[in-house]
Amino acid sequence: MTRFSSLLWFLPILVPIEAVAQPLSLRNANYRIEVELDPEAKTLTGRETITWKNLQPIAAADLRFHLYWNAWLNNRSTWLQEARLRTTGRNLEDPREGDWSSSEVESIRLIPDVGVPGIDLTSRTRFEAPDDGNPEDRTLMVVSLPEPVPPEGAAQVELTWKAKIPRTFARTGYRGNFFFLAQWFPKLAVLEASGWNAHQFHAGTEFYSDYGDYDVSLTVPSAYVVGATGRETDRKEASGKTTYRYQQSDVHDFAWTASPDYLVFEERFEVSGLPPVDMRLLLQPEHLEQKDRHFHATAKALENYGKWYGPYPYDHVTVVDPAYGSGAGGMEYPTFFTAGTRLLNPEGGGSPEGVTVHECGHQFWYGIVGNNEFEHAWLDEGFNTFSTARTMDVTYGPRSYVKRYLNPRGAERLSGFLPLLFDDIEVDRVIGGDRLDGYREDATWDAQSTPTYKYFPATGGAHSYNKTSLWLHTLERYLGWDMLQRTLSTFFARYQFKHPRPEDFFAVANEVSGQDLTWFFDQVHRSSNDFDYAIDSVTSEPSKFKGFAEKSGELVHREEERNDLYRTEVVARRLGAATFPVEVVLLFEDGTEKHDLWDGKDRWKLYVEEGSSKLRYAAVDPSRKLLLDLYYTNNSKLVESQSKLPARKWASKWMIWFQDLLATFAFFV
Amino acid sequence: MSSLKAAFSGFGRVLASPSLVLFLWLVSVLVAIPLAVAMAGSIEESIGSSLVHQNLRDGFDMGWYGEFDARAKGVEKTLSPSLVGAGAFFDNIEAWLNGRLFEMLPALVALGVVYALLWGLFLGGILHRYADRRGLFRLSELFSQGGEFFFRFVRLAVLSGFLYYLVYRFAGWLFGRIEDATRDVTVEKTVLGYVVAAALLVALLLTFIHMAFDYAKIATYKENRRSMILAAIKGFRLVLGNLGRTTFLYYGLGFFGLVLLGAYYVVAPGPGQASVPSVVFAFLVGQAYLVAKLMLRLTFYAGQMALYESSGFNR
Numbered sequence: 001m002t003r004f005s006s007l008l009w010f011l012p013i014l015v016p017i018e019a020v021a022q023p024l025s026l027r028n029a030n031y032r033i034e035v036e037l038d039p040e041a042k043t044l045t046g047r048e049t050i051t052w053k054n055l056q057p058i059a060a061a062d063l064r065f066h067l068y069w070n071a072w073l074n075n076r077s078t079w080l081q082e083a084r085l086r087t088t089g090r091n092l093e094d095p096r097e098g099d100w101s102s103s104e105v106e107s108i109r110l111i112p113d114v115g116v117p118g119i120d121l122t123s124r125t126r127f128e129a130p131d132d133g134n135p136e137d138r139t140l141m142v143v144s145l146p147e148p149v150p151p152e153g154a155a156q157v158e159l160t161w162k163a164k165i166p167r168t169f170a171r172t173g174y175r176g177n178f179f180f181l182a183q184w185f186p187k188l189a190v191l192e193a194s195g196w197n198a199h200q201f202h203a204g205t206e207f208y209s210d211y212g213d214y215d216v217s218l219t220v221p222s223a224y225v226v227g228a229t230g231r232e233t234d235r236k237e238a239s240g241k242t243t244y245r246y247q248q249s250d251v252h253d254f255a256w257t258a259s260p261d262y263l264v265f266e267e268r269f270e271v272s273g274l275p276p277v278d279m280r281l282l283l284q285p286e287h288l289e290q291k292d293r294h295f296h297a298t299a300k301a302l303e304n305y306g307k308w309y310g311p312y313p314y315d316h317v318t319v320v321d322p323a324y325g326s327g328a329g330g331m332e333y334p335t336f337f338t339a340g341t342r343l344l345n346p347e348g349g350g351s352p353e354g355v356t357v358h359e360c361g362h363q364f365w366y367g368i369v370g371n372n373e374f375e376h377a378w379l380d381e382g383f384n385t386f387s388t389a390r391t392m393d394v395t396y397g398p399r400s401y402v403k404r405y406l407n408p409r410g411a412e413r414l415s416g417f418l419p420l421l422f423d424d425i426e427v428d429r430v431i432g433g434d435r436l437d438g439y440r441e442d443a444t445w446d447a448q449s450t451p452t453y454k455y456f457p458a459t460g461g462a463h464s465y466n467k468t469s470l471w472l473h474t475l476e477r478y479l480g481w482d483m484l485q486r487t488l489s490t491f492f493a494r495y496q497f498k499h500p501r502p503e504d505f506f507a508v509a510n511e512v513s514g515q516d517l518t519w520f521f522d523q524v525h526r527s528s529n530d531f532d533y534a535i536d537s538v539t540s541e542p543s544k545f546k547g548f549a550e551k552s553g554e555l556v557h558r559e560e561e562r563n564d565l566y567r568t569e570v571v572a573r574r575l576g577a578a579t580f581p582v583e584v585v586l587l588f589e590d591g592t593e594k595h596d597l598w599d600g601k602d603r604w605k606l607y608v609e610e611g612s613s614k615l616r617y618a619a620v621d622p623s624r625k626l627l628l629d630l631y632y633t634n635n636s637k638l639v640e641s642q643s644k645l646p647a648r649k650w651a652s653k654w655m656i657w658f659q660d661l662l663a664t665f666a667f668f669v
Numbered sequence: 670m671s672s673l674k675a676a677f678s679g680f681g682r683v684l685a686s687p688s689l690v691l692f693l694w695l696v697s698v699l700v701a702i703p704l705a706v707a708m709a710g711s712i713e714e715s716i717g718s719s720l721v722h723q724n725l726r727d728g729f730d731m732g733w734y735g736e737f738d739a740r741a742k743g744v745e746k747t748l749s750p751s752l753v754g755a756g757a758f759f760d761n762i763e764a765w766l767n768g769r770l771f772e773m774l775p776a777l778v779a780l781g782v783v784y785a786l787l788w789g790l791f792l793g794g795i796l797h798r799y800a801d802r803r804g805l806f807r808l809s810e811l812f813s814q815g816g817e818f819f820f821r822f823v824r825l826a827v828l829s830g831f832l833y834y835l836v837y838r839f840a841g842w843l844f845g846r847i848e849d850a851t852r853d854v855t856v857e858k859t860v861l862g863y864v865v866a867a868a869l870l871v872a873l874l875l876t877f878i879h880m881a882f883d884y885a886k887i888a889t890y891k892e893n894r895r896s897m898i899l900a901a902i903k904g905f906r907l908v909l910g911n912l913g914r915t916t917f918l919y920y921g922l923g924f925f926g927l928v929l930l931g932a933y934y935v936v937a938p939g940p941g942q943a944s945v946p947s948v949v950f951a952f953l954v955g956q957a958y959l960v961a962k963l964m965l966r967l968t969f970y971a972g973q974m975a976l977y978e979s980s981g982f983n984r
Binding site for chain 2: 167175176177178259261284285286323324325326342343401403405406407408409410411413414417420422424425426427428430431432436437440441538617619630631632633634635636637638639640641642643644645646647648649650651652653654655656657658659660661662663664665666667668669
């Protein structure tokens with residue numbers, strides 16, 4: 001035991017990949033994995049060697065592994081309990097026997113050195129549920145070590161495991177001969193200065209891991225096309241099976257896919273000022289006509305994110321177009337992501353461009369800046385939603401509204417085959433990109449600062465994605481894009497290949513903007529308060545005076561009405577609980593404007609003006625800086641309402657629909 | 670008489686009584702207007718005196734719509750961007766095909782049922798008018814004939830309703846089986862093929878029942894039948910006994926309806942009416958389509974009546 005300990009502490013970290021290249025990350029969690037896919041049995045059989053270095057100032061008495069696929073071992077897991085609280089969960093109604101999954105570690109050994117047999121730790125494993133104490137959750141495995149790993153010490157462990165592949169849950173699994181394999185191997189948690197940051201798998205959260213080198217050998221039937229994180233560096237064929245070796249440094253995860261159906265295309269991203277990137281697209285044959293749309297969106301993401309935040313540091317990226325109905329679409333992994341489209345997807349409707357930009361964008365926010373998605377998912381999801389919306393806006397402009405038809409009754413998963421594009425109805429960046437509507441519904445459910453895994457499962461997305469995108473967009477309008485871009489690029493540069501926390505971003509924002517924005521982050525991040533400013537009332541009438549007024553040193557009664565002078569009174573209100581400084585503007589009929597910058601803290605503010613012109617309207621936040629304002633219609637008020645025409649117009653269109661509905665009822669008589 | 674001749678004869682009979690078309694259209698307007706007025710009030714209240722009115726005048730404002738929808742209650746929930754142009758009709762076709770018509774808001778279903786009953790009330794008069802009669806259309810004729818046959822047609826509607834219910838149950842089962850059977854299919858085109866085939870089958874079953882009950886009504890009227898069970902059987906016998914001509918007539922007119930919808934899809938005004946005349950014009954274009962659709966529906970009755978009355982029809 002003593003001999004083992006001494007060897008363990010000074011074990012050199014294995015750096016087999018790109019040893020000559022300058023490391024981008026600390027590479028303290030390195031994986032060498034050999035795995036074989038059995039497509040018939042839907043199983044993976046694997047062996048992995050993890051070399052881990054303790055970078056923290058505390059010793060590690062145990063190692064903690066995520067066994068994510070145990071989230072779908074049975075219906076008592078924390079993931080499935082939480083997923084049932086969500087209204088949009090997939091595959092939750094009736095999982096069948098072949099749909100469940102498992103991840104079973106068969107052996108785990110501590111390897112002190114090459115050639116040394118190692119110490120069997122299999123009997124030292126147990127499952128823990130630190131978040132909810134759920135005794136039936138087996139997604140977090142703890143392995144007690146014979147000796148703690150001290151600061152700067154290292155450990156090397158070898159695991160063998162067997163996994164049953166799920167019918168897709170959370171974007172990982174199979175459908176027919178399509179396999180998308182993510183979170184598929186026992187994965188080490190992250191040790192922080194305060195201890196292991198190891199959570200169970202929750203329905204509303206994603207992942208958190210240290211950076212390292214991945215050297216993965218994937219054995220599949222030879223007819224299968226494979227795509228994975230990293231670059232293929234070797235290929236061997238034997239007995240109808242092919243083993244692909246993929247390697248990648250400076251990443252914190254590894255995912256892969258296999259299917260005999262993929263068409264493979266390659267293009268090179270080359271834009272002045274940015275390093276070139278080889279783009280590999282694994283496309284479903286029925287989406288051949290959408291090939292260029294995938295490449296274009298990927299290139300636009302690499303270009304815009306690269307210019308705004310910092311260059312994409314890897315020289316390759318793989319785009320996966322998942323199989324129909326697989327549920328694997330729209331997910332990010334280092335150097336590798338799934339887009340997602342439909343057979344019919346008219347141009348101008350924002351799909352598959354939006355999802356492609358978003359998941360490619362995650363290479364930056366999640367892949368390169370590796371925040372803790374268990375606790376601060378908004379740091380990547382929100383930043384990326386904002387960046388996606390901006391990229392889509394500058395690249396494609398507002399998209400058109402699309403409604404999808406052919407949604408058969410009794411088969412919820414067979415839906416939306418036929419799209420109808422309403423090209424004269426625009427969906428702008430705020431609605432389609434920042435997704436204000438989705439946030440409005442759930443605005444007050446949780447404070448964003450609540451750890452993500454504690455968000456209410458059905459509404460967490462609104463706080464991680466939409467709210468962050470809206471407050472970043474608000475900052476863009478408040479500080480200006482140049483300032484926000486500098487803030488984000490500074491944050492990106494400073495925390496790439498690291499694990500930033502919210503405070504890190506707030507500090508960068510304060511530093512770069514030269515302002516103390518704490519008040520802003522208190523409102524949008526540390527509170528669940530909602531924003532809603534309104535113009536409550538406007539009056540503008542000939543000036544009247546009634547009562548006593550001073551004249552020649554005496555109070556005398558006076559009644560006076562002047563038609564050349566208008567007295568205007570406007571009441572602006574703060575209806576929401578949150579505050580933000582807003583501009584209030586009064587526009588008069590002669591074109592003159594009165595502006596006031598209201599700190600927005602009081603519940604209301606009265607504006608009184610006397611002048612020669614009648615008021616036309618008053619508006620609070622007329623340039624719409626505060627995009628978190630839940631109801632913008634009430635932000636302005638005309639002295640004379642002009643809503644009759646649009647109301648009648650839209651009611652008349654509704655009436656045509658309704659008359660046709662009545663005729664449809666008459667079909668049954 | 671061939672199906673084509675029957676269709677032309679039917680169309681001629683419809684054209685011969687424009688006031689009947691006008692009356693039936695007016696009924697649909699009158700039933701729809703109260704809710705449309707309420708909807709206009711809701712929209713007006715939502716816009717208030719806001720500057721947003723400009724966006725809704727010049728086009729559609731998805732931002733405003735999100736706010737409206739978040740606070741919408743009851744019938745207000747049915748306002749949707751898809752009401753623009755032909756989208757409104759696609760919505761209803763989908764609801765009809767899925768049997769979701771009766772899962773809508775109770776107020777809408779209630780009005781829909783009232784309208785359907787009104788249609789049932791007028792049906793006797795409609796058939797009377799198209800039963801090879803000429804002369805001026807009189808409202809009293811519509812009501813007197815309608816009153817005579819109303820309860821018989823309601824009984825027929827109950828019978829056909831039971832069959833429609835069975836079709837919808839079957840559709841749910843069928844699509845469920847398709848979903849099951851395609852769990853491992855990775856090609857959308859394949860699944861779409863199954864779904865379209867199944868949707869066509871469901872549409873075929875619904876329309877076949879509809880066609881048979883059209884003939885049941887015609888037989889009831891022409892033969893003054895009292896037993897609606899026997900009338901329904903007669904309806905099916907008439908269809909099956911003259912399968913070529915009845916189906917060619919029915920589905921030929923149905924196809925024409927699709928062409929009509931396609932034409933409306935092309936010419937339908939978008940959301941951009943910014944003045945009173947343009948709003949009125951867009952409304953009238955929509956109403957013109959509804960009138961054309963109504964005339965087509967009446968041509969079904971008149972054409973089927975012409976076919977029934979023809980000498981070669983196997984009665």
